[in-house]
Amino acid sequence: MGCVGSKKEQDPVGKGVGDDDTLKKTQTTHYVRDPTSGNKFAQLIHLSLCLLDLENIVIALYDYEAMHEGDLGFRKGEKLKVLQETGEWWKAMSISTGQEGFIPSNYVAKDSLQTEEWFFKCVSRKDAERQLLAPGNRIGSFMIRDSETSKGSYSLSVRDSDHQSGDTVKHYKIRTLDSGGFYISPRITFSTLQELVSHYKKQCDGLCQTLTVPCISPKPEKPWEKDAWEIPRESLKLEKKLGAGQFGEVWMATYNKHTKVAVKTMKPGSMSVEAFMAEANLMKTLQHDKLVRLHAVVTKEEPIYIITEFMEKGSLLDFLKSDEGNRVPPPKLIDFSAQIAEGMAYIEQRNYIHRDLRAANILVNKALVCKIADFGLARIIEDNEYTAREGAKFPIKWTAPEAINYGSFTIKSDIWSFGILLTEIISYGRTPYPGMTNPEVIRSLERGYRMQRTEKCPKELYNIMLECWKEKPEDRPTFEYLQSVLEDFYTATESQYQQQP
Template sequence: GTAVLCKQIKPNSNQHGKYCTRKSKEIIRAPGSCLVRCSKKWKVDLMSIIPHSYAFVALKLFLVKFLYIYVYTEKEKIAIALYPYDAIHAEDLGFKKGEKHGEWWKAKSLTSRKEGFIPSNYVAEADTIETEEWFFKDIARKDAERQLLAPANKPGSYLIRESETSKGSYSLSIRDVDAQGLDVVKHYKIRSLDNGGYYISPKITFNDINSMIKHYHKQPDGLCRKLEKPCEKPKAQKPWDKDAWEISKESIKMVKKLGAGQFGEVWMAYYNNSTKVAVKTLKPGTMSVEAFLEEANLMKTLQHDRLVRLYAVVTKTEPIYIITEFMANGSLLDFLKSAAGCKVQLPKLIDFSAQIAEGMAYIEKKNYIHRDLRAANVLVSDSLLCKIADFGLARVIEDDQYTAREGAKFPIKWTAPEAINYGSFTIKSDMWSFGVLLYEIITYGKNPYPGMSNSEVMSSVQRGYRMPRPENCPTELYEIMTSCWKSKPDDRPTFDYIQSVLDDFYTATEGQYQQQP
């Protein structure tokens, strides 16, 4: 929301800007339909009230003595910190989880560079459901399942979320174990009473959701199991400094080398000694700075939960640095081969596939092309969420061993025939690569076309050969793989369609919600 003045205020002749005092009862309308009122006698610089894309309430304080600012709608509200916040800039104010405030925490707007306050996504209004550890706002059913099935949670972990299908209603999601010993998530509708109470089973009703939670902590009373502990919440992502695109090498502190590839190394690092990031260093000569920057400027506009976020670049001196968000479990290929990855069961493998399809559906919608989709270019978080990396980079690589399609570095086994033969890269050639990626996932990272050289793969595929169904691969998944490998690009499905099929792979024959206990 754009900040506006509710009442015209005369400029103070002695100071720059416009000011208000409690005495004259001027009120400022701030984002989020809140009213910000100034304390008695103290003054505020109104010129710096601006909207901010990272949901900072961007107010620059002109501190005469000591200023308190209160937030009003019908009555004063107090906000509680949901996450600890470590100051990134000198003007930021760190705080601890659970702290309350009678004044705004001053911070620095990443867009305007004006002084302001802490990120709004790190706080919630006190005495509302949003401050409860078990409440997850704006989370879809599928993502609720992913959160609950993350390694940090156990059977009995639960969360309350807003219902996707019934506006204004809530759902209870609980992690459970089925008859085969597989981890599953059960969902229960929380229904409202006319008098304002709630119930899951009409046999027992509650005045509020807190009372309901306490009851089901003591006994299951018809649920699949009793509630144990709230689902672990992923920490809200710190907003990146929007002005920090071309950054200095000195602002990056390399900490740990994570790996090395054909075109450079990957490091875990810190930006400004505060924000953990991943840094990809490119070997000199890998690509021209101009071509890279042109592509990178396009890449940074692609922002989705299933795409690795591109933060910044270093291009003034070689090697080029690419700064992205850090993903704790590294590449999907390495994770699948690891001790933890080998234990991942089929439903989670299908979910990995669905997450990648979701990211590619976004790329498809944006009329973009990845060009190098494979397990090595998908990253995994500590809560086993997948994000697609390196989208678009393949287009600007200048290495002869890569650009020559028969070169040793070219990913022949993942590349569609029309892209190999004619250089025709489209979203449909990405779909071919996705089929090979499904093979990598279901085989826990095995090399596709085992025992075959690149030239053998090229000639065999040209003659109509397709990889056989891997052991333990469901027939339905293999059918998706072969649909990705249709000879005619237009006969291959869309990522939007494949995402819907994979999302419903196990739920198509099940009811959305458990029956009332």
């Protein structure tokens, strides 16, 4: 079923630009002509030789309709031979037709195990819990996934329920026999994972539940079009204004009539094109499931457009203030915090800095996955109102003292901001330091003041905030540490895995 990073979604009234004839061309299905197509006998030999090399054969996990010139369409279950692996688009040949073209790599699998609906490759324990507890799944819904701790081993995750804690997820280690078989309990062994699943679907036999149906797996989002980085302005149709910020507007848009995207339009003069391109080229290398994906740019003339993946629920700040967000229970709020810490741990690992971490710069999709947006943009804004601490747009209440006083932005100043972000999340979007002006906040911080704990904030979470607000940057924790603490916030004293049944 592909990696967790690939299990995503995709889907568009207004103001369109573009030449229909030009756009229609991108809609046409094209196949690269097979060089032996004129000779049936030669084509048969070509296919036979390819079949001898089974090493690069992949199986289609989903249907794919060719969208761009040079694409190769296919049907679920079809076998293809990979000719060249480069990035997200692989060159491949259909075994059944001999046609060649580019295919989205997250729509196919090399391992036949990945074709099983219950197998989820590259899914962490925490993400397994998020997916199994998502709407649409039920008691007994399950998945088998790669083990995080034992390479080559597997884990079984099952949705359970009890009167005290409601719906939960239980995890079981699947152990491997020297002979190649599998077992959860040594009382009974299986030669394949398929046999194991079949057995526990008939009876629970010591598990928390009898297995019912595989965890729902949304069809992954197709990779962005090959080599489409600087794109024509006319290829975008701006359809709905989603909001306006300090430096521009955000629109829901459609790219080339087929891909839903978000477009951030930057106010002319807000940044130099050269500085933006240098940062954008770095930003596009940062790819993680908890970071908003940067797809493309329009920079040939102003306003600059930044094209990213579309996030249905908008900013975390707006979501928390909405009726739906107000109904989110505290454990899910902690999970939002853990997701953001996971994304920031990746930024930390890549030696990058966000510089403007707050709920307004976190976006939420329809599956309630939180993703970090606008990382790195703060550094290249050319606006004294934003860059100077006295400026009206400078986010004083989220900024660490050393960054306010000396302009010292580091991953540790991002940690401080994360502590402030935690107060926004647990209070459903309340502005930090309520009732205080920016100058009052600066003076209070200089005296050692820290925001007080609210009644609904768990003491353990407040202690994490205080760790983030240590005076010396080097005394603050890492995002990697914060991720581990927040992911296990309610289960720190429990064993991660169930004992053998």
